[in-house]
Amino acid sequence: MTKIHPTAIVDPKAQIDASVEIGAYSVIGPNVVIGARTVIGPHVVIDGHTTIGCDNRFFQFSSIGGAPQDKKYAGEPTRLEIGDRNLVREFCTFNVGTVQDVGVTRLGNDNWIMAYVHLAHDCQVGNHTIFANNAQLAGHVEVGDWVILGGFSNVHQFCKIGPHAMLGMSTSLTQDVPPFVILNGNPAAAHGVNTEGLKRRGFSREHIGTIRNAYKLIYKSGLTLEEAKQALAAEEGKVADGADSLKLMREFLETTTRGIVR
Template sequence: MSIHPTAVIDPKANLDSSVEVGPYSVIGPNVNIGAGSKIGPHVVIDGHTTIGRDNKLFQFSSIGGAPQDKKYAGEPTRLEIGDRNVIREFCTFNLGTTQDGGVTTVGNDNWIMAYVHLAHDCHVGSNTIFANNAQLAGHVHIGDWVILGGFTNIHQFCRVGSHAMTGMGTTLTQDVPPFVMLSGNPAAAHGINAEGLKRRGFSREQIAAIRQAYKLIYKSGLTLEEAKSALDTEQAALAASEAMHMQAMRSFLDTTTRGIVR
């Protein structure tokens, strides 16, 4: 284990023998860190926090701090971070609360830039990119492959579907269906993330089906209930590999509790 002599690590902390810890970092007693992870200088990791393999945490991040929630009374809630994440300077990830599931989670292979805040009970998928100063309030859910532009602000309890993308300075107060691009304050939809889907291997037919679903939801003039019916009809005529992505958008409409940006 490569531990700088100025680092302060509680004897009860569980660090794999291959973990590196930089100068002046502080690691609390209930922290577990997996093989190959590198903790930079001046990082604080506290709370019941589990960090997986091959993560890289840059200087001045605060990971596993108490929730910024007045109801929090020191309960042993958790933060769980997966594998191969890059967490840049000055990020703050908070523990969960007992008012929700008691855990904040981050998946695998995420690229999280400087000054990003993940509040209590947030759930972040895998392969996401959060640009500088993206800010998530409590209970926010982010799907896989989401890209958040710099200074994106997301209201508590909002959900952002997989493969969605926000522009710089976007403010979200409602849910975002999968595949949708949006920007502004208040946010407005601006088509689908077609370029991102191409890069991830989506076929021309799959992208066409997603684009058609977007048009039915956003461009047809239909009410949301009418758009749902139209999506059901469209799906029936598609091959399974194309219908599944239209169904992802259709299902999202049934599960939203805050309504969608529309």
């Protein structure tokens, strides 16, 4: 049977797998779905149209699936979707989406979310990310796979952060971040490629070299952004290892709407 503490309040309409654990004084709303082996700690509130996958763990005092902090929100049945194997530490707040965007806030799989992190409405977060303490996302932010956000970093609404990028502690981000790039500061400034992270994830020396050369084209060559995109496209057919990463960087530059930190 589901291990529900007697002081927890679970709406009978909620869909809770039999292997789920729910701690003392937690509150689960009627439109919540929780998958197998997920552990909900004490004093956690999960509300809204929220779907949570398998093998997640939520520590105490988090608020999950609450209404968005958006004056236009009028109670529409928007959603929050959380994948599998995520760890969510104390005092995190994840809000549902809004009808002005896709209507759903998403957190993927295998993410490590530390204390006091805020995921605002309509954010789309990928897999294998790390959000250090007090990392904050405004609404409509997109975060790619393997991104790391340092403690107290904050991201302006509608920004995009490409896969494998990294924000240092207390970074204030108001523009998009291309894949693989390290940023720091307020205002944010680029400081090279996330080389150490790529090594840990099994990227070859040659592949990393290709990415570093691409970074130089964007940031060190004096090319305009349009010229840098053309240079990246020309390089894609020349490299033996890393053409897919060059394509990823070029396509990111082609789709940015806020411009990149440069």
